[in-house]
Amino acid sequence: MLTGLGFVAAxxxxxxxxxxxxxxxxxxxxxxxxxxxxxSFVLGLLAGADPTxxxxxxxxxxxxxxxxxxxxxxAIGLAGTRVGNRRGRSLGHVVNTLxxxxxxxxxxxxxxx
Amino acid sequence: MPPAHRLSPRDLFVVAIGGVVGxxxxxxxxxxxxxxxGGSAGPVLxxxxxxxxxxxxxxxxxxxxxxxxxxRLLVGAxxxxxxxxxxxxxxxVAAALxxxxxxxxxxxxxxxxxxxxxxxxxxxxxxxxxxxxSIRDASC
Numbered sequence: 001m002l003t004g005l006g007f008v009a010a011x012x013x014x015x016x017x018x019x020x021x022x023x024x025x026x027x028x029x030x031x032x033x034x035x036x037x038x039x040s041f042v043l044g045l046l047a048g049a050d051p052t053x054x055x056x057x058x059x060x061x062x063x064x065x066x067x068x069x070x071x072x073x074x075a076i077g078l079a080g081t082r083v084g085n086r087r088g089r090s091l092g093h094v095v096n097t098l099x100x101x102x103x104x105x106x107x108x109x110x111x112x113x
Numbered sequence: 114m115p116p117a118h119r120l121s122p123r124d125l126f127v128v129a130i131g132g133v134v135g136x137x138x139x140x141x142x143x144x145x146x147x148x149x150x151g152g153s154a155g156p157v158l159x160x161x162x163x164x165x166x167x168x169x170x171x172x173x174x175x176x177x178x179x180x181x182x183x184x185r186l187l188v189g190a191x192x193x194x195x196x197x198x199x200x201x202x203x204x205x206v207a208a209a210l211x212x213x214x215x216x217x218x219x220x221x222x223x224x225x226x227x228x229x230x231x232x233x234x235x236x237x238x239x240x241x242x243x244x245x246x247s248i249r250d251a252s253c
Contacts (some may be wrong), residue, residue: 011136020125042247064133065200
């Protein structure tokens, strides 16, 4: 019950914080990328935590703070912009997000263990 | 996309509601598959693909018709953002690399990214067809 309430609170805060970060950042795909990289790092740090913390902070808070759907939408959106090398920008965004996100998660896993 | 709106407390509330519902659906999916082998990778992949498709649908519909800011915040940034997650995906991939399973890491990444982009495009084209207008503009 308390875990459920904690999950709901953490998820609500995670979603609101993501919106703040994304809307304040110039060029919103960079905001989403930053959110995803930071969230991946912190989840890596927490990987060894107890199940309740993982459910509330990990799955609820960080799981909701980070997003895969907006990442996909940004990648497709960049391919449709009329500025510069469209495919290159889109592919670059995907590669940057993957490398930085997985790298941050790996760093978190290492520091947290 | 026009210059960023100033976020109101109402915007944050709306996105939080959508986020909680999406995250709860992701949690339910994880619970429903708990105990089956593969841990959280399968259900998280499923949540990510469904969320990408739904967001594509919303973006496609929004192209032709007027979809209000509240709907976009509730369903797009809120529900789809909460249902999908990047952090669990990244930690799964990093853990696979750490455990010397590069093929698992690459396979999961390719499934997630290629699958997510494909499903997003599929959703968007279905959404566009449901709208009366087909003006080309790829930003959402």
